[in-house]
Amino acid sequence: MRGNLTKSMGDLVHLRYLSLVGSAFEGLPQSMGNLICMDVLDLQGNLHVRVTVPNVLWKIRRSMHLHLPFNFAIKEKF
Structure with a gap:
């Protein structure tokens, strides 16, 4: 299911740690920018699915480790 x-x-x-390794997701919500306490964000989902990442991850100021998927696109807020 995607x-x-x-x-x-x-x-x-x-939330301080979120791992979506092996998950079949296609996009992240804009509200991900609210996760200001995040230390580790691992978004390495399915290798064959293009993931849309919102342009709000810069708001996560404490993030020490960010693992992006191999195939991703940046979604600008309109």
Whole structure:
């Protein structure tokens, strides 16, 4: 099953570690910018799926480790 992650992901503001290794997701919500306490964000999902990453990950100031998928695109907020 493929799809986008839910918008309520941004409500988990105290989340420090998120790994989506092997997951079949195609996009992340803009609310990911709310995860200001994130230390490790591993978005390496399925190698054959193009993942849309929002241009809000720069808001995660504490991020020490960011692993992006092999095939990704930046989504600008309109």
